[in-house]
Amino acid sequence: MTNHEIARIFDKTAFFLSLQDENDAKVGVYARAAKNINEYPVAIEDMLLAEEDLMKIEGIGKILAQQLEDLVIIGSLHILDEMLKKFPESLYELAQIKGIGPKTILKIYLNHKIKSLVELKLFLRSGESLTIAAPAIGKIQEFFEK
DSSP states (O other): OOHHHHHHHHHHHHHHHHHTTOOHHHHHHHHHHHHHHHHOSSOHHHHHHTTOOGGGSTTOOHHHHHHHHHHHHHSSOHHHHHHTTTSOGGGGGGGGSTTOOHHHHHHHHHHHOOOSHHHHHHHHHTTOOOSSOHHHHHHHHHHHHO
């Protein structure tokens, strides 16, 4: 598993924590870890093989180091797996739309049962209206016009 793949899983974890309305500090820990892992010049897998301390990566403490090790060895992250029992993983696709955040994505999901970019595009083509703030609708329309 590459650092980029690991970082994406940590970023996805931050996103789903936001959907659950988790506190900003916890969300930030995972988001910063994702960024730092993605930019780290040494492969996490190589560090584990060499028995190096993962806590030397900025923003990685004891708990995240253990989660990193579990992720590389087992191939999944327990905290993310638990959240994916509550939300479809495809909701993460909607985070690609610049200018809308997790709260808006959650509203779209709860109010319209839209779980992916494809479903959102089809919904908009149907002529139905989203029950979200007008600026967010504009950002979504801009995204699909590109």
